[in-house]
Amino acid sequence: MTNSQIRHSIKSGLPFFGVTVKGAVMARYIPFGPVFVWQKNQMMPTPLEGDDLLWWLDATDEDDHES
Numbered sequence: 001m002t003n004s005q006i007r008h009s010i011k012s013g014l015p016f017f018g019v020t021v022k023g024a025v026m027a028r029y030i031p032f033g034p035v036f037v038w039q040k041n042q043m044m045p046t047p048l049e050g051d052d053l054l055w056w057l058d059a060t061d062e063d064d065h066e067s
Contacts, residue, residue: 006057010035015028015030015033026046027043
């Protein structure tokens with residue numbers, strides 16, 4: 001999935017499974033459920049949802065461009 005498709009899936013609440021351009025594996029298994037991210041060999045729920053999660057994704061993308 002592209003980053004725009006992942007962002008759309010987060011906003012829509014639909015299940016998805018994708019990898020961001022940074023290599024972060026993200027998934028939502030049930031409609032409107034939590035979004036999970038791959039950490040330490042397991043899928044962990046993100047502490048953020050919806051627009052807050054989208055803001056976090058944008059912020060991490062900006063951090064990569066500054067380095």
